[in-house]
Amino acid sequence: MLTVLLVVLAGAPNADVACLPVPPAVTRLGAEAVDAYRDNLQPDEKAPRVSTAPTGARLFLRVIWSSAEKPTVLATLMEDAFTWSFGGDASSKQALQEWQKDPTTPKKLRAAIAGTCSREGDVVTCAARKGPRLTLEKQAGCWRWTAFVEGD
Numbered sequence: 001m002l003t004v005l006l007v008v009l010a011g012a013p014n015a016d017v018a019c020l021p022v023p024p025a026v027t028r029l030g031a032e033a034v035d036a037y038r039d040n041l042q043p044d045e046k047a048p049r050v051s052t053a054p055t056g057a058r059l060f061l062r063v064i065w066s067s068a069e070k071p072t073v074l075a076t077l078m079e080d081a082f083t084w085s086f087g088g089d090a091s092s093k094q095a096l097q098e099w100q101k102d103p104t105t106p107k108k109l110r111a112a113i114a115g116t117c118s119r120e121g122d123v124v125t126c127a128a129r130k131g132p133r134l135t136l137e138k139q140a141g142c143w144r145w146t147a148f149v150e151g152d
Helices: 013-018 032-037 055-066 070-076 092-099 107-116
Strands: 078-083 116-120 123-127 134-139 142-149
Touching: 013 055, 032 078, 055 070, 055 116, 055 134, 055 142, 070 078, 070 092, 078 092, 107 123, 107 134
Parallel strands: 078 142
Antiparallel strands: 116 123, 123 134, 134 142
16 A cells, blocks of 8 residues: 655645646546545645745645655656766666665755755756755646756
8 A cells, every 4th residue: 555645835826736746556546546645735844945946846845855754755756867966877766776875865855955946947956055956847837856966
């Protein structure tokens, strides 16, 4: 049985909630299950407000922040072609395998989201003063998590 709890900003606009990725196991159950999944999203008061990011991206960033210690949830939030290392393949599966070897990854992920976010066109980048940066890209009207990488 799939048990996934995504924590999001209360009162988020419906379009932003509709853009959140849904786990494949829920999607396979049909539209009613997807609607119920999205209806049950709860706020996480610990997640930063991410006020420097665009509204729709804020919601997604708070979901990522809330899921930082949950690799199975992170897997549903990441694009398949995910940049995690400039020396490795663009792969969400490889990223998760490497991150599980480093117990500081959730802290780094949360620090990037709590840091400063900037937008250039359809790309939002969030980073702490030092450490990896997180990148969201707007695709087909929805924000997608495409990278969490250190360096240039």
